[in-house]
Amino acid sequence: xxxxxxxxxxxxxxxxxxxxxxxxxxxxxxxxxxxxxxxxxxxxxxxxxxxxxxxxxxxxxxxxxxxxxxxxxxxxxxxxxxxxxxxxxxxxxxxxxx
Numbered sequence: 001x002x003x004x005x006x007x008x009x010x011x012x013x014x015x016x017x018x019x020x021x022x023x024x025x026x027x028x029x030x031x032x033x034x035x036x037x038x039x040x041x042x043x044x045x046x047x048x049x050x051x052x053x054x055x056x057x058x059x060x061x062x063x064x065x066x067x068x069x070x071x072x073x074x075x076x077x078x079x080x081x082x083x084x085x086x087x088x089x090x091x092x093x094x095x096x097x098x
Contacts, residue, residue: 020059021070028055 017025032052036045062069 016063016067018056018060020056020063021067024059024070025056028052028059 016022032048035048039045039048066072
């Protein structure tokens with residue numbers, strides 16, 4: 001009866017990769033790696049590395065504030081027409097998109 005449950009560490013971790021959003025970081029790595037492979041010149045490689053570092057810093061900053069900000073933003077865009085700002089529910093300009 002006094003048996004303790006094991007708590008697995010992976011269940012407690014946030015879905016992050018390199019301390020930022022997993023999907024966005026993987027996409028950033030794929031895009032920057034593809035650009036580096038196909039361009040094969042030193043100036044483009046340096047510019048790509050600087051832009052990738054800047055984008056990673058922005059991803060890290062966004063994740064530090066809120067990990068699921070991307071999902072909330074996409075959900076906001078999806079449902080924005082249904083919750084348009086209006087004076088009250090029964091106003092004359094109340095129209096739902098079809």
